[in-house]
Amino acid sequence: MSDELYDAGMRVRREVLGDAHVDRATANATEFTQKFQDYITRAAWGSIWTRDGLDRKTRSCVTLAVLTALHCHGEIAMHVRAAVGNGLTADEIGEVLLHTGVYAGVPAANEAFAIAQKTLAEMGEPTAQPRTTG
Template structure:
């Protein structure tokens, strides 16, 4: 693991997902899953999220569509929160999920709408 890449990724991860969530994930990691935390933080959150080609809002939009396509409700909820933190509006999230319904399937999009509503309720928006 490259410590500098990890630290940069950790900052981005905290900025997008919130420090409380990220710190809890790292605190609960053990010898079994810490290597995955390190991998995700260094490569996903630094090497990809910090590339100059796309801004964070655009990356969040892409993630919401992909997570809907993959039907990953836990990750979708996490990234709805990140999308809000990155400037994606509730209305834009609705449009992303509607578009995803057509290209990814209505059942996957319905689950994503359900998850997004839970996050909006938690965030009082």
């Protein structure tokens, strides 16, 4: 099934999340989940992420804040990677999570910080590496 909204959504989804992630998500779609994959491609990526009103860096900030506030732990690592790809630094990601902690609660931000640190460390971010004691 292809249309302009779907095609635009798939293009942005691939640009933000990467081909490997999108290929995995679409390859793992079943008859049961296919409608959901189509929906998020059109609604989230085709209708919202393609809009001119916010740049992708800002959209990543908003996304990380909302995912943290809603305790969507399974989505945070993916969107930390996307945020880096959209131009956020590790320090900026930390500021988003710190700011979110004030409004969404310390436990939510604490979990998001743990996920973000692990993800950033895996990506080779120096500030997210464990400290060595000498």
